[in-house]
Amino acid sequence: MPNSRGGHFKAVVLGVSTGGVAALKFILGALPPDFPIPVLIVTHITPDSDDSLAVLLDTLSAIRIKEADEMEAITSGTVYLAPANYHLLVEREHLLALSIDPPVNFARPSVDVLFESAAEVYGPALIGVIMTGAGNDGSNGLLKIKNRGGMTIVQDPADAKMDDMPRSALHVVKADHVVCLKEIPALLMRLIQRKP
């Protein structure tokens, strides 16, 4: 299913925890405003946070960044952050869904919940990225992306502020790319521009 604007990928999902704000500032700051596909992000934030992280990242980046609203249509060139205390999921009709189902891996939002639902909808047209963080949230989700034929990227544990999440992911999945944080933006650009 070639995408009109480049490669065959239709979305990026990204999971990050401890050390995530700095990592997100870097990656999102490096993406162009016309990044051709949507980016969906789960970062573990405390349950009572408001949308200030999305607002902050938005002011620091050229690309549009916002907190996900329930049943919002997913559009290209936009980065969506899961709101505090809600899981973020993807509907078949390419809408965002929120839920307050119990935490998964002690986390709500949980990276696994986002990755698994996105893998079911996007199949091979999905890129999954696991970055710095404590715990093992996201490993199962990344495996599901891989099993559906999607592309998997893991931050090199040696390069991560907290290496648990990348290490756990690499334990479960033979990732397609294991790279340093600073290489991730260029890698994403390369992947989505590549013809299938």
Add this chain to the structure above:
Amino acid sequence: MTSDELIDLEIKLLMEGIYQVYGYDFREYSEASLRRRLLQWLSGSGFASLSLAQSSLLRDRELFATLLRGITVNVSEMFRDPPFFKAIRELVVPHLKTYPFVKIWHAGCASGEEAYSMAILLEEEGLKGRFRIYATDINEEVIRTAQAGIYPLQELQRFTRSYQQADGTGSFSDYYTARYDRAILNASLRENIVFAAHNLAVDADFGEMNLILCRNVMIYFKQPLKERVLGLFDSSLVPGGFLCLGTKESLHHRRISDRYEAITPRMQIYRKRYAK
């Protein structure tokens, strides 16, 4: 057809069957959450697929009850989103006080934590004896839990913190008794609450409400079902009444939205306008 599309089809067929046999209508629920919950149920059920389970589910009411429990995830907490309860105290209660008697509907009350929170808040605001709370949920089992008003003691720490952040004026420990690992809420709180089964997808409206709360229930519904439920609330609310939704829900772009105004930015509290 991919295996994921096949699962979606199985879900569709099963939901149709459940509607026809039991009258529970999940056909317009957001499929992402529904799929997650159904697959979780399936993994513990011993059946290899939803199609294989379907035959038994449509014949065996007890088995269906376990599925219903899995589909209607009844998570809740007391004073969830403290700033919301604070706003109710500061911005809504003064209006409620102008009525001799107020009626409140918690739609999708789950295990009752929200309704009890409201009862505590209203008593602290001096409305004792002047209100009735109707707390409803689709799941009859959870209604029984709500009626009992008994919660795991380990949750009380969080409830207490939220109560304080919501500007509670008393001491939260006065509202419950700890027994072993459980907290039993004071029976007097229940005096003004009526718990009942009610299905927003198929049942009728409730008359003459001054305040309706439906938080984190419609996030699981697709648009047409959302519109139906909002219509139900609209016909149940008196002019000047209040409608409260969850933090991430809004009345934006809804059929009833012209008749409502948001009374505060950021919080999902709407007031129904008086007819011109």
